[in-house]
Amino acid sequence: MKPSLLVLIHLNDASLAKIGADFDVIYAPDAAQRAAALAEHGDSIRAVLTNGGTGVSAADIDQLPHVELLSAIGAGYENLPLDHARARGIVLINGAGTNDNCVADHAFALLLAVVRDMPYLDQATRDGVWRDDLPLRPAISHKRLGIVGLGNIGEKVARRGAGFDMEVGYHNRKPREGSSLRYFDNVTALAQWSDFLVVATPGGAGTQHLIDGKVLEALGPQGFLVNVSRGSVVDTAALAKALTSGTIAGAGLDVYEGEPNPPQALLALRNVVLTPHLAGRSPEAIAASVDNFLNNARRHFAGEPVLTPI
Numbered sequence: 001m002k003p004s005l006l007v008l009i010h011l012n013d014a015s016l017a018k019i020g021a022d023f024d025v026i027y028a029p030d031a032a033q034r035a036a037a038l039a040e041h042g043d044s045i046r047a048v049l050t051n052g053g054t055g056v057s058a059a060d061i062d063q064l065p066h067v068e069l070l071s072a073i074g075a076g077y078e079n080l081p082l083d084h085a086r087a088r089g090i091v092l093i094n095g096a097g098t099n100d101n102c103v104a105d106h107a108f109a110l111l112l113a114v115v116r117d118m119p120y121l122d123q124a125t126r127d128g129v130w131r132d133d134l135p136l137r138p139a140i141s142h143k144r145l146g147i148v149g150l151g152n153i154g155e156k157v158a159r160r161g162a163g164f165d166m167e168v169g170y171h172n173r174k175p176r177e178g179s180s181l182r183y184f185d186n187v188t189a190l191a192q193w194s195d196f197l198v199v200a201t202p203g204g205a206g207t208q209h210l211i212d213g214k215v216l217e218a219l220g221p222q223g224f225l226v227n228v229s230r231g232s233v234v235d236t237a238a239l240a241k242a243l244t245s246g247t248i249a250g251a252g253l254d255v256y257e258g259e260p261n262p263p264q265a266l267l268a269l270r271n272v273v274l275t276p277h278l279a280g281r282s283p284e285a286i287a288a289s290v291d292n293f294l295n296n297a298r299r300h301f302a303g304e305p306v307l308t309p310i
Contacts, residue, residue, distance in 0.1 A: 008050040055079020078204035092310040098288040099280035104156035106279035110252030114273045146194030149201030191218040203230025213238035231256040240265035254279040
């Protein structure tokens with residue numbers, strides 16, 4: 001008999017079918033379905049699959065007396081009740097490493113789009129506007145790239161920056177062992193040094209509004225911000241003010257506060273490029289994330305150590 005798995009996030013049909021070969025899947029990707037699933041199937045569920053943004057609450061876990069595995073499909077796990085789960089002896093896993101390249105690619109796509117003003121240039125070309133009537137835009141190469149959060153994703157952003165002959169610096173809570181990149185012990189100093197600031201740090205209470213008005217002022221009127229981490233890391237009101245006043249030149253955001261609702265304060269601004277939290281989504285990344293979950297789950301239910309524990 002296959003163990004029961006509660007899936008709390010949207011998955012495509014192919015992913016559900018693949019997971020369904022190993023699990024009796026209870027699919028509940030919205031709040032109403034979640035409540036119904038917990039009430040009807042709570043006693044039988046042995047594993048939960050979610051993501052860092054959706055998470056699962058301690059109260060939900062308390063309705064699952066037999067749950068033993070809790071997985072975030074991506075790298076983030078900021079809305080998982082880690083201490084509560086550990087106190088219950090629940091094994092915690094995530095999808096570290098499964099979508100790093102996709103997120104780093106998307107970070108550079110956003111950087112290129114906002115610095116070179118690609119959305120506006122596309123529309124201007126369609127409207128018959130020739131280059132002589134358009135403003136010159138900055139180059140990307142040979143600039144200073146600051147990375148907030150030199151984890152797996154941040155490190156791959158740095159590699160892409162090297163391909164553009166950029167000088168790269170970073171901020172972490174402490175220097176990353178073995179890294180030859182320039183380290184800054186605070187975000188404001190990094191922003192002041194940078195031409196482009198890419199945010200790739202984990203979300204959660206520890207990074208809430210880490211990028212605030214002071215950091216944006218330090219980035220300066222020629223500076224550009226890219227966020228592919230979590231919307232909570234950037235103070236939206238401060239960012240809107242900075243973009244409107246010319247405190248910074250522009251921003252590319254894949255994430256924002258209040259998701260899935262778009263950030264109303266930014267929608268009318270030309271110097272912002274927005275995408276709907278899909279930097280880590282591609283056919284390759286989704287397949288790798290699902291495979292990682294299944295490999296972890298098979299090992300767990302076989303009594304073996306998991307591959308990517310939290």
